[in-house]
Amino acid sequence: MNDIVKPSTIAGVMELLPEDQLAFNYIKSVIEETFKKYQFLPIDTPLIEKDEILFAKGGGETEKQIFKIESESKNMSLRFDLTVPLARYVAEHFSFLNFPFKRYHIAKVYRGERNQKGRYKEFYQCDIDIIGNNKLSIYNDALLPRVIYEIFSKLDFKGLSFHINNRKLLNGYFKSLGIEDSTETLRIIDKMAKIGKDKTIDLLKKEVSSDKAIEIVDFLDNNLSNTEVLEKLEKEKKNELFLQGLEELKTVYAYMKEFGIPDENIKLDLSITRGLDYYTSTVYETFLNGYESIGSVCSGGRYEDLASKFSKQKLPGVGLSIGLTRLFYQFQELGLVDKYKKDFTQVLVVPMDDSYNFYAIDLVNKLREEAIRVDLYLEGGKSGKKLAYADKIGVKNVIIIGEEEYKNKVLTLKNMETGDQSTLGLDELIEKIKQS
């Protein structure tokens, strides 16, 4: 009986105290409600998937980070993202879905990251994707940023920048320079924001001539206005792929504005590439103005075919993803969490004696009918202990029911911040609490 096991979580996971959890859940609910408002449908897939599904595209680096389930007969693991499960879901239920299929998925994924600050083994992804059956109009690429813009606006980050680019445009451009396989070039460019222009030129020189390396870095320059970027691109007389990419980029840009994103929140940024093979057209990254150092808070893009490993159907799509756990960690580091802490309890009712309990409960029942977030302290003990509880939970309004209140059927409201007490009728009380 006396063998106490030290209570602790596994390493590298985020576990919050209730107050922070409320702030986290508030952010999560803003994300979810906005996804729903834009008519994305929810899906909820099992956390455990067959390895043959998870690694259909080959394991690579991901497989080393996977949490495998011990099992004699079956090979299965915890999912490491929400994209593979989406691909499996759409392929499996293809004939029961309507296309374009707009789905959201907010759930935990698992990666065996090395223990390091801000890197979690378990973290929430908040994904939206729109999947077409065989084709999908380019306008969808403009709708997704609108959803994200609204989410961050509601979270009080009106100053955010969508950096958008187009992979066809980039690939067309590289082709015009004689670079047929742009994989390595893209890999280098992707790091430019981190390593700087000079280092990028050095690395590019291993792939192309010195002149071309300088030309490329010059082309990617992201210190231009949107108008300047478009003017520059219009002047380039490139190949068909380039022109197709340019047309798409212009369309996405125009429709983003039409969907209500202010021009100042959009940045045509030719240096955004989003990693390697997966994305084939539009790519996005999102930065919070003044907090650029935390990196992109929402990224994604357009892909040719979601589920080529699971289905012969061609399923083009476009998606964006918020890494919520990491974002919340960053908000914590920046001291931004407090603004998402709303009062959980509006008023606490405290009967000073058990014999007033029924009177207190009648009152609480009435307040709950008025949608007031009310709690009731029925633990007994001395009055000091009762008010200490009110202090600890940080509630502003306390209704004390003592002998006088009980006998005369009146209500005393105590403001815990000012110490003021006022005696009120029920209707006045309800009004006062709702306003406070």
Added chain:
Amino acid sequence: MNDIVKPSTIAGVMELLPEDQLAFNYIKSVIEETFKKYQFLPIDTPLIEKDEILFAKGGGETEKQIFKIESESKNMSLRFDLTVPLARYVAEHFSFLNFPFKRYHIAKVYRGERNQKGRYKEFYQCDIDIIGNNKLSIYNDALLPRVIYEIFSKLDFKGLSFHINNRKLLNGYFKSLGIEDSTETLRIIDKMAKIGKDKTIDLLKKEVSSDKAIEIVDFLDNNLSNTEVLEKLEKEKKNELFLQGLEELKTVYAYMKEFGIPDENIKLDLSITRGLDYYTSTVYETFLNGYESIGSVCSGGRYEDLASKFSKQKLPGVGLSIGLTRLFYQFQELGLVDKYKKDFTQVLVVPMDDSYNFYAIDLVNKLREEAIRVDLYLEGGKSGKKLAYADKIGVKNVIIIGEEEYKNKVLTLKNMETGDQSTLGLDELIEKIKQS
């Protein structure tokens, strides 16, 4: 490229199509909103816990069902309930929590159940618990059923019965019959609803005399009214434990009614025992009238000490739990899911040509400001295909934007159920959609 992996989930998990998922999420949100209304705080613990935590009380049957994570150095597994994580959480964060600590937790848990209909390897538990520091008033035992009553009322099950009992009363009664260790007796009684009275008497005879076996089964008779049960119990002149249990049962019963549960929804039922050692006082089971065959939809009770393995603090508590995945399965089997399917999309806007897209988007932006759940079809194609999409998603209202609407700046609303079309101004349109 042509090697297609058959897309499928692991066996024994529930994965829903979006329409059913919406119904599932509706039920889940009713549960969560009600938990919050009654001021339960959210927690969200990692799905993976250390084995030393999960099996601190010894593994037993549970350990055989566990999903272990493959790992060379650390022993960890997926949680099999939300109670062990709660115990670990409260012990770990003890000094940062306020007591009584009212928490809710809605999340998935994992058990390697044999594949069988209605049994899932991954399932949602929806738990509420109230934890005291050293002591916890009996009134909390009456609050929990109120929360559950409200949930099922909102889900349109006003006819439900809380069966409540008290383990002290039962143990006191058994003690008075000379049964000091009631474990086996309780185990037998727990099965009475399934095996019937005669079989129960047969089994009890192995533990006690024939007379006592009959006396016990007679005592447990649950065909009495609440008044009759109390009258019967009052007449029994038993030991202190019995009287203490009786007092608690009477208090919980009186407070349940005071919290607003109608008497007809409460059943004092001496035959409810809730398994074995864990519960020490109040125990509950909940049945939906007319659907008793699906068993208890929400069970729980009072326990002496939540976290004896993780903390020297004594933490008495009381909890109730809804097994949502299983409940949803049962609703599916009974054909009850449809009533939780609300219209997801209220209106679909369909421009007949790409050149009307901006006009359509302007309209959609306005409707979204009015909190109308509106979707937009921008996929092009022939008009038949567009209306077929509206049919497939089952939306009632469609706004068609053709040449005439665009030129004359009017709006045509088509009712897909009746086929009626009407030309309206924006305000009329908004009013009509909100009402439909």
